[in-house]
Amino acid sequence: THTGLERLFIYSHRRMAITGDDVTLDEIIPISYDFSVVEGKNELFDSFELEVHFDEELELKLPFGSHTRLFLSEVNRAWSGKALCYDKSYYNIKLKSEVRDDLIRNSQPILSNKSQMLGMPQFGLRDNLIKCELLKNEDAYTYIENYSFFLGTYNVNGQNPKESLSPWLASTTTPPDFYLVAFQELDLSKEAFLFNDTPKEPEWMLAVYKGLHPDAKYAFVKLVRLVGIMLLFYVKVEHAAHISEVEVESVGTGVMGRLGNKGAVAIRFQFHNSDICVVNSHLAAHTEEFERRNQDFKDICRRMQFSQDDLTLPPLTIMKHNVVLWLGDLNYRISDLEVDHVKDLIAKKDFETLYNHDQLKRQMDEEVVFVGFTEGEIDFQPTYKYDTGSDQWDTSEKCRVPAWCDRILWKGKNIKQLHYQSHMTLKTSDHKPVSSLLEIGVRTPVVNEESYKRTFEEIVRDIDRLENDCIPSVTLSQREFQFQDVKFMQHQAKTVTVYNDGQVPCQFEFIPKLDEPSYCKPWLTANPAKGFLAQGASVDIDLEVFVNRTTAPELNSGQQQLEDILVLHLDRGKDYFIFVTGNYLPSCFGSSLSTLCLLKEPIQDMPLETIRELSTSQGSNPETDKPQEIPKEIWMMVDHLYRNAKKQEELFQQPGLRSEFEEIRDCLDTGSLDSLPGSNHSVSEALLLFLDALPEPVIPFSFYPQCLECCSDSSQCRQIISMLPQCHKNVFNYLTAFLQELLKFSAHNRLDVNILAPIFAGLLLRSPTKQDSTEKRKVKEFFQHFLVQTPSDRDIHYKSPE
Numbered sequence: 116t117h118t119g120l121e122r123l124f125i126y127s128h129r130r131m132a133i134t135g136d137d138v139t140l141d142e143i144i145p146i147s148y149d150f151s152v153v154e155g156k157n158e159l160f161d162s163f164e165l166e167v168h169f170d171e172e173l174e175l176k177l178p179f180g181s182h183t184r185l186f187l188s189e190v191n192r193a194w195s196g197k198a199l200c201y202d203k204s205y206y207n208i209k210l211k212s213e214v215r216d217d218l219i220r221n222s223q224p225i226l227s228n229k230s231q232m233l234g235m236p237q238f239g240l241r242d243n244l245i246k247c248e249l250l251k252n253e254d255a256y257t258y259i260e261n262y263s264f265f266l267g268t269y270n271v272n273g274q275n276p277k278e279s280l281s282p283w284l285a286s287t288t289t290p291p292d293f294y295l296v297a298f299q300e301l302d303l304s305k306e307a308f309l310f311n312d313t314p315k316e317p318e319w320m321l322a323v324y325k326g327l328h329p330d331a332k333y334a335f336v337k338l339v340r341l342v343g344i345m346l347l348f349y350v351k352v353e354h355a356a357h358i359s360e361v362e363v364e365s366v367g368t369g370v371m372g373r374l375g376n377k378g379a380v381a382i383r384f385q386f387h388n389s390d391i392c393v394v395n396s397h398l399a400a401h402t403e404e405f406e407r408r409n410q411d412f413k414d415i416c417r418r419m420q421f422s423q424d425d426l427t428l429p430p431l432t433i434m435k436h437n438v439v440l441w442l443g444d445l446n447y448r449i450s451d452l453e454v455d456h457v458k459d460l461i462a463k464k465d466f467e468t469l470y471n472h473d474q475l476k477r478q479m480d481e482e483v484v485f486v487g488f489t490e491g492e493i494d495f496q497p498t499y500k501y502d503t504g505s506d507q508w509d510t511s512e513k514c515r516v517p518a519w520c521d522r523i524l525w526k527g528k529n530i531k532q533l534h535y536q537s538h539m540t541l542k543t544s545d546h547k548p549v550s551s552l553l554e555i556g557v558r559t560p561v562v563n564e565e566s567y568k569r570t571f572e573e574i575v576r577d578i579d580r581l582e583n584d585c586i587p588s589v590t591l592s593q594r595e596f597q598f599q600d601v602k603f604m605q606h607q608a609k610t611v612t613v614y615n616d617g618q619v620p621c622q623f624e625f626i627p628k629l630d631e632p633s634y635c636k637p638w639l640t641a642n643p644a645k646g647f648l649a650q651g652a653s654v655d656i657d658l659e660v661f662v663n664r665t666t667a668p669e670l671n672s673g674q675q676q677l678e679d680i681l682v683l684h685l686d687r688g689k690d691y692f693i694f695v696t697g698n699y700l701p702s703c704f705g706s707s708l709s710t711l712c713l714l715k716e717p718i719q720d721m722p723l724e725t726i727r728e729l730s731t732s733q734g735s736n737p738e739t740d741k742p743q744e745i746p747k748e749i750w751m752m753v754d755h756l757y758r759n760a761k762k763q764e765e766l767f768q769q770p771g772l773r774s775e776f777e778e779i780r781d782c783l784d785t786g787s788l789d790s791l792p793g794s795n796h797s798v799s800e801a802l803l804l805f806l807d808a809l810p811e812p813v814i815p816f817s818f819y820p821q822c823l824e825c826c827s828d829s830s831q832c833r834q835i836i837s838m839l840p841q842c843h844k845n846v847f848n849y850l851t852a853f854l855q856e857l858l859k860f861s862a863h864n865r866l867d868v869n870i871l872a873p874i875f876a877g878l879l880l881r882s883p884t885k886q887d888s889t890e891k892r893k894v895k896e897f898f899q900h901f902l903v904q905t906p907s908d909r910d911i912h913y914k915s916p917e
Contacts, residue, residue, distance in 0.1 A: 121146045121193040146193045244620050247647060248574040256566035257388065259529060259556040262354070265291035266523050268395065268442040269541075269548035272503065273303030273343070276319055276543065280326030283538040283548045290331035291552060294349040295382075296323050297395035299444040300544075301343040305869050316340060323347055339363035339380040344443070346380050346395040360385040362421045368398075368411040370770050370874075371803050377770070379415045379443070383436060388558040392436040394419070396443040399770065402516065405474045408446055410773050412484045429643055438527035438555060441488065444546070447475035448518040449497070457516050458508060461496050469497075473519060488524040491535035491551065498537050498547040506539055521549045529556025587621030587688035589648070590614045598660050598697030601677060603667050603704040604804070605777060608659045611693060613683070615648040622647050622686040636679045638666040639695060658695060667705025668810035672730035673723065701726055702784050703748040705808045711746035712842045717786035745845050748783045751791060752802040753853050760795035761856065762863035767874050771797025776804070806878040813847050813879040814839065822880055823890060826897040833900070847879060851901040858902065872899045 123144040267283060284296070302313035320338065327333050327349060334355045336348040344365075350358060360383070367378040379396035396415060399407035420430035433439055449457055449472050460469045470476055470493055478484045497517035500509040509515045523535065533552040541548055592612035601607055615621055624645035625634040635641065642657045660677070662670060669675040677697035684690050701718050703711055710729045714721055760766055775793030779801045782788045791798055806813065814822060818835055825831035836847055854871050861867055873891070876898035882890060 123190070146190070244647070244649075245571075245574055247649070248577075249571065252570050252574070253388070253558065255570050257558050260387075260559045261529075261554050261556050262293065262386075263287075263289075263291040263533070264293040264295065264440065264553045264555055265550060266295050266297075266393075266440055266442050266553065267548060267550045268297040268299070268444065268521050268523060270299040270397075270444045270499070270521060270544060270546040271319070272300050272544040272546065274503070274543045275315065276322035278541060278543055280322050280541070280548075282540045283550060284323065284326040285328045286536075286538065286550060287328065287534075287552055290328035290351070292351050292354055294323075294327060294333065294347070295393045295440060295442070296347040296349075297442050298345045299343060299395075299397040301340070301345050303343065305873075307342055313340075313343070316345065319345070320347065323349075336384075337361055337363060337382050339365060339382055341365040341367060341378055341380050342376055344378060344380050344395055344397050346382055346393065348382050348384075348393070354386070357387050358384055360390075360424060364419050364421055366415050366418045368414050368770065370768060370800055371807060372414065372770070374768075376768065377411065379419065381419055381421075381433065383421050383431065386557055389438060389555075390431075390436040391438045391440070391555075392421075392431075392433050393440045394433060394442070396441065396445065398444070398446045400446050401769075402448040402450065402518075405447060405450075405478065406774075407770065407772055408474075409478060409484050429645065434526075436527075438525070438530065439488075440523075440525050440553070441485070442523040442549075442551075444520050445475060445522045446520050447473065447478070447522070448520070449516055450474055450477070452516070454514060454516045457497075461517060464496075466494055466496070470519075475519075475522060485524055488526045489530075490522060490524045491532040493519060493535065495535075495537040495549075498549055500545050501542075501547065503545050504542050506542070509545070521546055523549060523551040525553060527555075530554070586617070587615070587619055587685045588617040589621065589623065589683075589685065589688075589691070590616045591683075591691055591693070594692070595694045596658055596696070598677060598695070601660055601662060601697050601699045602777070603662055603702040603780060603808075606659065606661050607697075608657050610655050610657055612653055612655050613648065614653040615650055617688075618650065620647065620649050621688060624684050624686075626682050626684045626690075628680065628682055635681055635695075636666075636675075638662050638670070638677070639679055639681075641681060658693075660695075660697060662699065662705075664705060664804075664808035667702065667808060668707070670699045671701045671706045671718075671726070672710075673727035674731075700784065702780060703746065704780060704805055705810065706730070707810050708746060708813070708842045708846055709742075709840070711748060712742040712744075715743065715747075717784055719784045720786065742842065745842065745849050748805065749802075749846060749849070751783060752779075752798055752805065753849065755791045755798050756795065756802070757853060757856065760799065760864075761860045763795045764863075764865055766795065766857070766864055766866060767799050767803065767871065769796045771800040776801050803874070803878060806875075811843075812881040813843055813850070814881075815843060816881070816883045819880065819882055822897050823893045826893040829900040832897055836901075847901075850875070850879070854902055868899055868902045872902060 123146065124140060125142040125144065127139050127141050265284070265287065269283070284294070298319060301307075301319060302315045304313070307313040307315075316338075324335070332352045333349040334352050336350055336355070336358065338348070339346050348361075362384075363380065363382050365378065365380045367374050367376075369376045369378065377397050377399055379394050381392060381394045383390065383392040385391075394415070396411070398411045416433055419433050421432075422430055449469065452460075452469075452472050457469065460466075475485075475490075479486075479488070479490075497519050499518050499520040500515040501507060502510055508517060521537075525532075531554045533554055535549075535551045537547045537549050539547055590613075592610075592614075596609050596611070598607050598609070613623065622645070625641050627634050634644065638660055640659045640661075642659060643654070646654055648654060658681075666675070670677070677695070677699050679695045681693040681695065682690050683693060701721075701723070703718050706718065707730065710726070711718075713729050714726075718726065756766070771794055775797035778792045779798060782791055783801075793801075814836075818839065821835055822832070825835065836844060839847065854875065857864060857866055857871070858868065873895045876894045877886075877891070880894050880897060882894075886894070
């Protein structure tokens with residue numbers, strides 16, 4: 116501050132702080148000579164609380180991670196500047212319910228420690244080369260030490276904890292060093308699904324804490340949850356000091372690839388010198404949907420990315436870790452066997468025959484999913500589906516075929532499985548919990564000093580010989596790339612190989628062109644975008660093109676083309692230019708309602724110039740006499756669902772197949788078929804994706820504030836709809852009439868207003884900026900008025916556009 120005295124500002128907030136109006140400044144604490152930080156004990160979690168002493172005592176709870184590290188380092192900097200010396204116990208603080216990172220990294224940097232080496236300031240090519248070479252040769256001077264990891268997964272079917280989890284979590288003879296505990300279907304309520312909020316999180320968290328092995332003390336490290344998918348991380352207290360770089364991420368793979376009823380959560384962390392990533396996933400359900408499960412797995416691997424402490428480094432993907440532990444309800448089933456035959460094999464304990472019909476085994480054998488992963492031998496009976504509260508197989512009308520839905524796999528070196536089992540005594544759910552105890556060899560920071568010194572000196576000598584006046588240079592396998600017939604939401608990739616043909620190592624990076632914010636257009640990415648190449652080494656860089664709802668509108672209208680120039684820069688070297696071009700096939704996805712109403716032919720049958728003219732002007736189409744009432748593409752999807760899906764369960768909640776969506780998109784864009792291909796779920800998801808991609812939503816952005824203001828008044832809400840542009844009003848009335856029709860069949864499709872309202876409200880009434888939770892509730896309330904049919908509602912659900 117201007118007085119030279121720095122301060123802590125203490126704010127309080129409501130349950131979820133969204134804007135500045137949600138927080139209140141409670142106190143300002145000067146960081147002066149009498150300021151001190153001491154440790155305290157928290158009995159529940161066997162960890163410490165942070166206490167700040169000045170005129171009074173204040174107890175703080177801080178989240179675990181990079182933000183806390185930054186905050187505490189700033190407090191330490193300000194504090195140490197006010198005193199000649201400070202309490203060394205500051206470096207031994209753990210936080211309430213979680214582990215402080217200063218405890219985790221309280222020693223001096225050791226060059227053999229990978230995380231510290233790569234986390235040190237970037238001093239240039241020489242230092243990075245030394246780091247890289249030391250890591251490549253770490254076998255020569257480091258040791259491997261084994262640690263036990265308990266992995267547990269349990270689909271709890273929305274139930275509350277009703278029994279002790281000790282038979283599951285404390286089933287090992289000796290206490291494990293690590294606990295990674297995964298849950299699925301923690302909460303099946305609509306509130307959890309729509310708002311990602313559930314009171315069951317603390318209930319199951321407490322049940323886990325009470326169920327841990329009684330012969331050891333554990334510190335709670337991290338929790339991550341996406342709707343009902345939750346992952347908990349505990350570690351023995353004595354190992355906590357060696358954990359760092361903890362980050363969490365989540366990926367929803369539900370409808371539109373975003374909703375979190377299916378998907379994955381993950382925790383990545385550094386333990387000693389090993390990078391470990393733990394993934395808990397809940398993949399698509401139903402026996403016939405194994406292709407959707409494969410797709411979910413691939414989407415999770417592609418989209419799960421962890422930011423690094425050094426923000427100049429590219430994000431880490433799951434497979435970039437030394438060890439990957441994957442568990443959860445993977446939902447793969449038993450194929451080609453009748454239910455009675457399956458039960459007979461189980462009764463005979465002929466698990467080998469049964470396992471040969473397991474979908475996950477077959478998909479792994481064909482190297483479709485989990486390539487490079489290992490799963491231990493399954494010698495326990497299937498864990499799904501049981502009558503809740505019993506060990507009896509499903510006696511419901513559906514009579515599900517028993518299956519090993521709940522699985523645990525791993526990938527990495529120095530891993531040995533000690534047990535893999537189910538726990539039949541737990542009867543809370545229609546699933547049985549599963550556990551695996553893994554012994555994992557971790558490279559520790561303990562070094563052979565003599566070997567380390569010898570390795571280091573050899574590396575430095577080699578680098579000294581290389582460092583001369585040589586300028587780095589590379590050879591590119593190709594400089595020009597043409598992407599043919601790019602389509603909406605259809606990934607294309609080409610590879611450029613960069614070979615270091617110079618006399619010295621080099622660092623490369625794609626850099627932005629003059630006056631441009633990024634190195635490439637938003638529809639293009641290069642992976643990796645930066646890196647290091649030793650002399651004579653090469654790297655394959657994937658150039659990936661993907662047009663989504665953000666980039667499609669300008670490509671459809673002709674305002675943008677698939678053209679870009681990438682600049683590949685070498686540190687201390689020259690720049691190389693890569694030219695990327697392509698042709699984009701216009702799509703109804705990402706086109707405006709007004710444009711589509713003027714097109715009587717499929718969009719790809721129209722001249723590009725005509726599409727551009729219609730997109731940029733609101734005049735009439737000279738080839739037609741009047742606009743259509745609604746776009747024919749919306750009619751085709753709604754009409755298909757009206758005829759085929761009125762009684763379909765989980766409509767708009769279960770995603771379809773990516774391949775079927777592509778067929779539906781092509782059919783709408785080309786008119787190649789009279790009826791839409793694909794399942795009802797694929798068509799329903801296509802409809803949602805269509806609405807999501809509209810550059811101007813059905814209720815235009817300009818009406819958004821009015822809609823929120825009058826969301827409680829049904830008549831005012833209807834008045835606003837009457838003022839919409841004609842084609843927008845027609846589409847709104849058409850869709851609401853269709854949804855009202857679906858609700859008439861709720862006894863079959865199990866849909867209700869509380870399911871449909873939030874799904875469609877967020878698409879028809881979109882905010883021009885990110886919505887907070889209050890806005891989401893108001894949007895839902897606004898739209899609910901239109902799902903209750905009135906005599907004035909226009910019934911056009913079965914009519915073709917005129």
